[in-house]
Amino acid sequence: MKKSIIIALLLFGFLMQGQNKKWTLKECVEYALENNISVKQSELNVQLTDVEKLTAVGGFLPTISAGGSVSKNTGLSFDPTTGNTSTTTFLSASGNVNIGYNLFDGLRNIRQVQRAEISKLAANYNLSKMKDDISLFVANGYIQVILGKANLEVLISQNNVTLEQIERTNKLVEAGALPRGDLLEIQATDASEKQAIVNAENTIQISLISLAQLLLIKDYENFNIEDEGYDIVDEGISGKSVTEIIESAKANRSEIKIAEQNVALAEKDVQLANGSYWPTLRAFLGYDTRYTDGNTIPFNEQIYLNDGIGYGLSLNIPILNGFSVRGNVQRNKINLERSKFQLEQEELNLESTVYQAYVDAKGALKSFEAANIALESQELAYDYAKDRYDVGLTNAFDFSQSKLRFDNANIELNRAKYDYIFKLKVLELYFGIPATELKF
Template sequence: MNKIAALLFLFFVGFTITAQSKKWTLKECVQHALENNISIKQSALDMELADIDKRDANGNFLPTLNANASTSKNTGLSFNPVTGNAETTTLFSVSGGINARYTIFNGLNNFRQVQRAEISKLASQYRMSKMEDDITLFVANGYLQILLNKENLKVIAAQNKVTLEQIERTNQLVDAGVLPRGDLLEIKASNASELQQIAIAENALIISKIGLAQLLLIQDYANFDIADEEFTIIDEGISSKNVSEIISEAKENRSEVKIAEKNVELAEKEVQLARGAYYPTLSAFFGYDTRYADADPLDFIDQLYLNDGINYGLSLNVPILNGLSVRNNVQRSKVGLLRNQYQLEQAKLDLESNVYQAYVDVKGSYKSYEAAQAALESQELAYQYAKDRYDVGLTNAFDFSQSKLRYDNTQIEVNRAKYDYIFKLKVLELYFGVPATELKF
């Protein structure tokens, strides 16, 4: 029994360690967010409601069918449903019936309600699609921020290792009388500054991890981490396209415009539905009823058979004057249509502006990345030159520290420019119509 308990203990410990050591890839983070994000779940409920509304609209084409039954016992003067006379007696009676009604014409509102429900469902799908794109970008941005902070921490930690080696080397040169003791103090001051920068970088990394974990609704912040993936710059050629072509594709594919277009179509249906109230309504009806009373000597079944009756016919309702409510509803729906048309135009203008901004951002971030790379090459040569001179005592510790600081900052700037360019490039690809789940990093 003790062996079994020990094995179970080891199993659960191993399982816990495995669970805690899981490192999330970007694809896993995006998939988890799309499956668990509360806003997306709410959007899925909106789509479910749209399906219900569509079933309601289709149900309007079916006839209504209702059954009724009642029973009563009266003592005193009461109406005998069999004889049709008023009698002073104790009377027990039962009545029942079935009624059906079917709308033949109501200004085509049934058809338009189905059309409106279909449009509403499409609008809900476009809203969910936009939300998924937004969530994907949020996750990607948070993920890249963690990678950037990790890379920056690696740069500072690696350079601090060099600084520690230089402290040991400088101490030897000072003891040998080659360098003054002030150089050793300068290098130690640089070490203290780097340790402070390491602490800042570690805090930035922790905060970025917490931010992404919260976005993914993961509460175990302490053990959350991402995979150490190497992201390269993958350009599908979209950044080299003409901006007008990207804008044209965005207007065709982006959900922002499609949502606004569907809202206009919905408003148009509202106008048609409001105008439908001007038309008469024609309905067909059919009814069957029967009754029983204990005052009749006949038995229950015979009475139901003899006392039954049917009614059927057509019902026409012609609107003449309803306090101008129909006219006002039509005018109100026209105002709503005009408002949605304005919103569509604004959505197109906003999208065009956003695409221009994304296009300019990509071009600018790429130039910044190229400039940072060029600066890194120059600073690396300058740093190596300063290091060689310092190792043989031809330069002082302050000049060497300044060269090393510039080199460190340039490496950090290259990391920042790289991930900034990757993110902005993916934003532009989304505007061009690349699905969020198919973005390549």
């Protein structure tokens, strides 16, 4: 009985630990990369390239086939073992083995293997890009939850101040030092703040559900994140020029590497198409034998006496094929030019995107600095209004307005802070820092 109680307590402890778990950003990103459907689909595409390479390598192996037949003949029939015709019933059987090997096929086998290797590189770059995209989605969703929680803390903190003011004002109203209208004004402020708190809690819950859905976590009610210890961490990216970041992005980003591999694939396709102009040379070897029960010779001897071997070379020279080879070559050359243009376009798109991210990060920093200054000013104004209200030099309405401006300044600072954090991390990602190594 005692042992059962201990086991039950341990299970309960593990359950409660799972329910109280708070996910860090790194844990969320790693979990998403392991479980996200889009990432899994990209991983399957990588596996398909392994199949493509296996098939290409198989082109270097000989082809081997075997066949056989059994038949029973009644009436006037031809005996394949004696060469005679007879009116009787007999059983006949035959078997064969054929081996073929491509000695030369216009180098297409070699180029198929090379193409498969390039295709795998492209698939791996696509997988890397997908992981970067998912990591950014997760980071953005995570930051939205942190922002919501930070705003909720501001609202709760300021509402506590309001509750203290209600208690103090109520005493002053009962003592006749302040009119009842001041108390009603602060109570109205309290009601508005409590409504804002409820809205903030709902926003947090919605953000948590959205993040859980992105991670494919179904236990929405117990899902929560670690909301402490996140601040602005600049790994030196803000001190780099936009040109330096763009050059690093071109060297590291998957978008460019994917486009480069697509050009390489298109070039290989042109080579494969040109290979069809070349003759093909194939070696072959065949063995066959036969048996009939109408022959008096034993089975083993028939198999030996009736066998035959054929071998030789087969040469196929393309002369006229309705311009199908020429058309295929031209088609692949056009695709090659298209892929080159696409590479050029991707480089231009990346330059534009990185430049926009650079401007956004700089703008977000200025907005954060301005929000800091605004908060300092609003805090001084709020303290001044509070002191005046405490000695009866201002009314409750003016004080509540000053407090509202101070609350909004706090919320705006939170928004500007986390907006800058996210845009700074986007810039670091373009610079080449892996998503799982981004620091907050």
